[in-house]
Amino acid sequence: MPAVAALTLGMGLAFAPLLAAGALAIVCALLLYALLLVANLRGARGMPGVVAHGWAALGCLAVALASALALVGNYVDLPSLGRPAALALHVAFAGYGFMGLLALGLSAILVPMFTLSPLPDARRHLASCAFAVVGLGCAAAAALGNEPRAWQIAAIGAGTIAVALHLTLMHAALRDGMRHDLGRSFVLVKIAWVALAASLLAALALALGTPLPGLATLFGLLLVGAWLLTFTLAMLQRILPFLASMHAARGRRRPPLPSTFSTARPLAIHFACHLAALAGLALALATGSSALAALAAATGAGGAIAYLAFYMVLLRRLAAPAPAGSRPAVAGEG
Amino acid sequence: MQSSGQVSQALDSEHRNNLDVLGRVEQALARSAGTTADGELARLLPAFVRLIEQDIGRHFDFEESELFPRMAESGDGDMAELMREEHDAIREVAAEVLPLARRAAAGSLDRAGFDALRRGASELIERQVAHIQKETMALLPLLDDLLDEDLDRDLAFAYATGS
Numbered sequence: 001m002p003a004v005a006a007l008t009l010g011m012g013l014a015f016a017p018l019l020a021a022g023a024l025a026i027v028c029a030l031l032l033y034a035l036l037l038v039a040n041l042r043g044a045r046g047m048p049g050v051v052a053h054g055w056a057a058l059g060c061l062a063v064a065l066a067s068a069l070a071l072v073g074n075y076v077d078l079p080s081l082g083r084p085a086a087l088a089l090h091v092a093f094a095g096y097g098f099m100g101l102l103a104l105g106l107s108a109i110l111v112p113m114f115t116l117s118p119l120p121d122a123r124r125h126l127a128s129c130a131f132a133v134v135g136l137g138c139a140a141a142a143a144l145g146n147e148p149r150a151w152q153i154a155a156i157g158a159g160t161i162a163v164a165l166h167l168t169l170m171h172a173a174l175r176d177g178m179r180h181d182l183g184r185s186f187v188l189v190k191i192a193w194v195a196l197a198a199s200l201l202a203a204l205a206l207a208l209g210t211p212l213p214g215l216a217t218l219f220g221l222l223l224v225g226a227w228l229l230t231f232t233l234a235m236l237q238r239i240l241p242f243l244a245s246m247h248a249a250r251g252r253r254r255p256p257l258p259s260t261f262s263t264a265r266p267l268a269i270h271f272a273c274h275l276a277a278l279a280g281l282a283l284a285l286a287t288g289s290s291a292l293a294a295l296a297a298a299t300g301a302g303g304a305i306a307y308l309a310f311y312m313v314l315l316r317r318l319a320a321p322a323p324a325g326s327r328p329a330v331a332g333e334g
Numbered sequence: 335m336q337s338s339g340q341v342s343q344a345l346d347s348e349h350r351n352n353l354d355v356l357g358r359v360e361q362a363l364a365r366s367a368g369t370t371a372d373g374e375l376a377r378l379l380p381a382f383v384r385l386i387e388q389d390i391g392r393h394f395d396f397e398e399s400e401l402f403p404r405m406a407e408s409g410d411g412d413m414a415e416l417m418r419e420e421h422d423a424i425r426e427v428a429a430e431v432l433p434l435a436r437r438a439a440a441g442s443l444d445r446a447g448f449d450a451l452r453r454g455a456s457e458l459i460e461r462q463v464a465h466i467q468k469e470t471m472a473l474l475p476l477l478d479d480l481l482d483e484d485l486d487r488d489l490a491f492a493y494a495t496g497s
Contacts, residue, residue: 043409046475113467116353118346119475178353179463242464246416254423257460 003029016075023072027065034061049125053105056133060097063140064090088143095223096159097136100196103231104128104166110235111170114186115177120169128169131162152207160200167193184271188234191275195226214285221285226278233274233307237267240311244318261317266310273303340490341401342477348393349466355381356459363452379439382455386428386435390462394421396493401473404480413472420465427458 003025010019041054067090073080080086108120135158142151170193174186199222206215241261248256280296283289359382362375398421402414431454437443438451481489 045479109471113471116463116467116470119470178350178357242467245464246468254426255419257457258464259460 020072020076023068027069030061030065034058037061047108047119047122049120049122049129050105050108052126052129053101053108056129057098057101057105060093060101060136064094064098067093085143089140091220091223092136092139092143092155095228096132096139099228101129101132103228104132104162106235107166107170110239111173111189112177114179114182114238115173116179117173117175117177120173124165124169128162128165131158131165135159135162149207153204156200156204156207159203160197163196163200167197184267185234185238188230188271188274192227192231192234195222195230199223199227213288218282218285221278221281225281230274230278233270237262237270237307237310240314244314248318256317261314263310263313266306266313269306270303270310273299273306277303339477339481339486341481341486341493342474344490344493345393345397346470346474348389349470352385352389352393352462353466355385356462359455360459363455366452376439376441379435383432383435383439386432386458390424390428392496394425397421397469397473400489400493401477401480405473405476408476408480410476417465417469417473420461420468424458424461424465427454427461430454431458 003022005022006018007022007026010016010022037054037058041051041058044051044054067081067086070081070086071083071090072078074083074086081089108125111117112119135155138151138155138158142148142155145151174180174182199219202215202219202222205212206219212218241258244261245256245258248261277296277300280292280299284293284296355378359375359378362373362378366373366375398418402418405411405414431451434443434447434451434454437447443451477486
């Protein structure tokens, strides 16, 4: 957390030493994370599609970290890969690679779990992973090679097939699941999926040199804000109460229910603010209005505070001493 | 791709049947504004009682005697222990709900009892749904590794025949 703050502040203030210190600390933290991920993947059994996504994400993390160090090298005048190539690698391998593949892989567990649907077809899930990896390979060739546009288009094509296969599996999970009333969190998930597809469209427009103002920023908004952030926040609001319930279960005769760790109002506020902020930022990019961008950012910050409130309530309830037994379910007499 | 094992398919099928009944009871309870079980809820109560009386206990006993020890032996003892604890909690709630559901099915439950049935059934449903979600994602995919073909067939036969 302090490292992310230092990196962000270093970027905002254009203060290279702070930026470099924050980046190096983040690299160290992610290397530790990578060790944990390796241990988990080596012990994983079943679900080959999920495991394949995990290994591919791990490989992408290596490229994302190397390209991040190259970018830092450019800021502090150390010899490194040129900034355009390093930036192109970092965007593709951090956004679509590391984070994106983790999201696509874990979706095959989480979405069927929450919808109570059969597990996704492993072959299709593996095929989606394979196309994503091919796409990322093409993106690397575009960043480092001589024919960037052709490689970029090939990368987007392979990525589109990967996303289409993934979304087909997710659609089947929603269609065949036994739980259809999935609440606001899955509205966010669906919006995130749309944003993922839209980000590829924006990437194609960028590759073709379409003269749209703010296109590169819009691409970043779609990839990071609308796809990855929306998806992560949507899944976390479902999985955190679930995990809290499991964590609280130890030693209790009747452990608390997942629903006792969730709070509706902060999540409703976050839902409205998050979507308003994304729409406001997109509109600000289209109109070039900095005032609208500031308003959208403030709205997003309000949503973040609401989400924090949800999380704090969860932690407070988790830390509360266990009552004797648990909530009495039934006490009535007939 | 769902597990190809017979035990996995049998358990998954029961999960789905349970969820179907529980989901319909949940919806009927939500729609039931009254203080007695009538209409759709009254029609569902016999199946709900049967699910508590027979399916939950039999299903849990099989997992605890045949599957959880194998999970523990293969290094997933923590998950098996968590599942067992959840079974105990569900059994406890089910034991409280069952007499109320029986009386409601017989039409002899008063207002306080009906309120208690509504609360208890809601808790039972949430616990069962969360438990099945965990088993679907953590237990069933393991069974292909835990059970070879012969053992899978023998256990599935024993479970189906109740032997």
